[in-house]
Amino acid sequence: LLARVQVIRAPCELDLLLFLYRHPRALLTNQQLAALVGYDMDQVAKATDEFIIARLLQRSTNFKHESHMYLLELNGEYEEDLTAILIMASSRQGRVDILEVLNSGQSRTDRHVLQERQGPNASG
Amino acid sequence: MPQPDLIKTGIAGLDEILSGGIPRANVILVEGAIGCGKTTLGVEFVYQGASQFDEPGIIVVFEVSPDKLMRDAACFGWDLRKLEKKGRIKIVFTTRDVLRQELQQADSVLLEEAAKIGARRIFIDGVTRLVGSEDAHESRSGFHVLSEGLQRENLTALLAVEAAALKGNGTISLPEESIADTVIRLRMEDDQRAITRSIEIVKSRGHDFQLGRHSFKIIDGVGLQVYRRVQAPRKPQRDRAAAYDPTTRLTPGIPGLKEITNGGYFLGSTTVMAGISGVGKSVMGLQFIAEGAKCGERSLMLSLDEQVEQIDRNAGTIGIDLPKLKKSGLVRVEYEPPQEIQVDAHFHHIEELVGEFKPKRVLIDSLSTYGSALGTSGRGFRDFFHALVSLMKEHQVVAVYNHENPEMLGMASMMGEFAMSSLVDNILLMNWIELGDTFRLGLTVAKMRGNPVERVTHECEVINGKGMHVLPRILPVRRLPFSTYTGLISRSPERRALDEEADSSK
Numbered sequence: 001l002l003a004r005v006q007v008i009r010a011p012c013e014l015d016l017l018l019f020l021y022r023h024p025r026a027l028l029t030n031q032q033l034a035a036l037v038g039y040d041m042d043q044v045a046k047a048t049d050e051f052i053i054a055r056l057l058q059r060s061t062n063f064k065h066e067s068h069m070y071l072l073e074l075n076g077e078y079e080e081d082l083t084a085i086l087i088m089a090s091s092r093q094g095r096v097d098i099l100e101v102l103n104s105g106q107s108r109t110d111r112h113v114l115q116e117r118q119g120p121n122a123s124g
Numbered sequence: 125m126p127q128p129d130l131i132k133t134g135i136a137g138l139d140e141i142l143s144g145g146i147p148r149a150n151v152i153l154v155e156g157a158i159g160c161g162k163t164t165l166g167v168e169f170v171y172q173g174a175s176q177f178d179e180p181g182i183i184v185v186f187e188v189s190p191d192k193l194m195r196d197a198a199c200f201g202w203d204l205r206k207l208e209k210k211g212r213i214k215i216v217f218t219t220r221d222v223l224r225q226e227l228q229q230a231d232s233v234l235l236e237e238a239a240k241i242g243a244r245r246i247f248i249d250g251v252t253r254l255v256g257s258e259d260a261h262e263s264r265s266g267f268h269v270l271s272e273g274l275q276r277e278n279l280t281a282l283l284a285v286e287a288a289a290l291k292g293n294g295t296i297s298l299p300e301e302s303i304a305d306t307v308i309r310l311r312m313e314d315d316q317r318a319i320t321r322s323i324e325i326v327k328s329r330g331h332d333f334q335l336g337r338h339s340f341k342i343i344d345g346v347g348l349q350v351y352r353r354v355q356a357p358r359k360p361q362r363d364r365a366a367a368y369d370p371t372t373r374l375t376p377g378i379p380g381l382k383e384i385t386n387g388g389y390f391l392g393s394t395t396v397m398a399g400i401s402g403v404g405k406s407v408m409g410l411q412f413i414a415e416g417a418k419c420g421e422r423s424l425m426l427s428l429d430e431q432v433e434q435i436d437r438n439a440g441t442i443g444i445d446l447p448k449l450k451k452s453g454l455v456r457v458e459y460e461p462p463q464e465i466q467v468d469a470h471f472h473h474i475e476e477l478v479g480e481f482k483p484k485r486v487l488i489d490s491l492s493t494y495g496s497a498l499g500t501s502g503r504g505f506r507d508f509f510h511a512l513v514s515l516m517k518e519h520q521v522v523a524v525y526n527h528e529n530p531e532m533l534g535m536a537s538m539m540g541e542f543a544m545s546s547l548v549d550n551i552l553l554m555n556w557i558e559l560g561d562t563f564r565l566g567l568t569v570a571k572m573r574g575n576p577v578e579r580v581t582h583e584c585e586v587i588n589g590k591g592m593h594v595l596p597r598i599l600p601v602r603r604l605p606f607s608t609y610t611g612l613i614s615r616s617p618e619r620r621a622l623d624e625e626a627d628s629s630k
Contacts, residue, residue, distance in 0.1 A: 022189045027218035027226070027234055060233050067222040069233050 005078040012043040020072040134172025137350030147330035151271040155287040156310035162284035166247035171202045173245040174212040181245035190215040200347040227273030267300040305329040339468035351468035354511040377415025380594025386575045392517045399554030405526040409487040417454040421484035428462040428493040442591035462497040490526040549573040
């Protein structure tokens with residue numbers, strides 16, 4: 001499922017999406033959103049931008065306002081898969097399992113990047 | 125005089141005590157302690173607006189997550205998710221800081237969201253710290269800014285504020301109350317060891333409303349149900365009703381009783397049958413009901429003492445097939461356990477029953493059980509009985525109330541500690557009379573408003589399979605002069621012994 005939907009690649013993205021699933025229309029400042037999701041502002045801002053590009057999320061564009069209206073739109077092509085992931089992640093164990101998958105994927109990616117940097121003959 | 129543009133809340137019973145609804149664009153403050161039902165009231169206000177009255181709405185929450193709100197609403201049968209998908213409501217999660225800033229700006233994102241769906245209602249849950257609760261002046265001005273922002277959009281706003289001091293019978297005056305157009309106070313009151321919920325309209329600008337603490341319940345699958353307090357002033361037609369048909373009588377259904385009650389009970393009259401337990405009051409009541417069915421009249425029996433199955437069985441022993449009568453649609457029997465009776469809700473139920481079933485006869489078994497449940501010392505019982513009598517008179521119902529008088533032999537008062545006899549039109553006293561080694565049954569018509577009364581005690585008997593009947597009085601009875609008695613002044617006369625009588629005649 002995670003591979004199919006492609007928008008959840010890091011724990012922050014999962015937790016942000018979970019928060020937005022529970023609060024589909026939220027009027028918050030960036031700082032408040034980060035605090036409520038439990039990650040630093042940069043990570044949340046990055047994840048938010050990714051979701052907006054993926055058309056999963058709308059953000060009000062009135063830049064005079066410190067706060068933004070975040071509107072989750074789970075009606076795109078991955079609606080069913082995303083909903084299934086979010087339902088699974090709604091339980092403690094489900095979330096832990098998904099985070100484990102994400103973290104292992106992350107470490108595989110890190111290893112892959114490291115290997116690329118060190119060249120084809122590098123070992124370990 | 126121009127009529128105010130009232131919006132209906134759609135909450136069962138609430139619009140009645142608001143005399144039709146709340147003026148549009150009023151700012152409504154709902155105050156109460158934790159758990160008293162503020163959120164449920166607010167959510168229902170928006171839900172009913174969107175689903176019943178074509179008035180989309182916004183719900184603003186701070187602490188509760190919208191998915192929990194939707195889950196809880198589903199318990200009442202309110203599908204908020206569906207309404208949100210249809211663009212009829214929006215649930216916005218925000219913080220108090222953001223909302224305060226938002227409402228101070230003319231181009232508020234929140235109000236823009238409201239405008240997108242043409243919102244007419246808004247509910248903000250938990251405005252307490254939003255308006256600054258510490259300092260009264262700050263609190264008032266904060267609330268002022270909030271209500272101005274809402275008024276710009278012509279929204280009818282319901283704002284829930286937590287007031288811990290309103291726990292139980294405590295009281296409070298919040299600084300926001302002076303700015304709000306309507307103030308609704310919710311409480312959870314201690315009632316013996318039970319808790320009851322009450323709702324009070326403290327003020328409401330631009331229209332009339334019913335003062336006082338009314339009751340309400342939060343019912344699964346329904347939502348809020350508000351019950352007008354029984355003491356609330358009656359509608360004018362009830363006062364007029366007593367004079368509708370002052371001459372028609374209904375027969376009591378007990379052989380021999382018709383003759384000693386001048387043909388029966390007047391329409392709209394109140395009759396109390398008083399006597400100790402086991403004297404035959406319920407038997408007489410059942411015969412009264414069966415007589416109604418025989419005459420093609422609808423009869424309603426409200427029992428607090430016995431369950432329906434027991435009543436059916438008892439009726440069978442005096443030859444009344446109650447299940448058959450019920451099946452015919454002419455008789456309805458309702459049982460409600462008397463413990464923890466909530467008087468407003470109970471009266472509302474009776475009002476509905478009488479309104480829907482339209483009985484000609486009502487039997488209430490028994491008045492004394494109401495007394496035990498509501499207490500006879502305060503106003504609770506008296507107000508309830510007043511309301512009951514008025515309701516029956518309005519509907520021209522002949523109402524018979526069984527009343528257990530605790531005295532086994534003789535009676536020192538007609539209704540014991542229930543000082544209600546002035547409300548009652550007819551009083552029938554039923555007594556055991558000890559003659560020889562037997563208790564025999566005596567019946568005295570002690571009071572009959574608008575009728576001559578003989579105040580003669582008649583003997584009655586209950587025959588298995590047949591019920592009660594009044595035995596014929598054997599006349600002429602030799603009237604003896606007072607001189608043949610002793611104890612006249614103490615009102616306990618006894619016949620003199622024959623030899624004493626002979627001596628005194630010398």
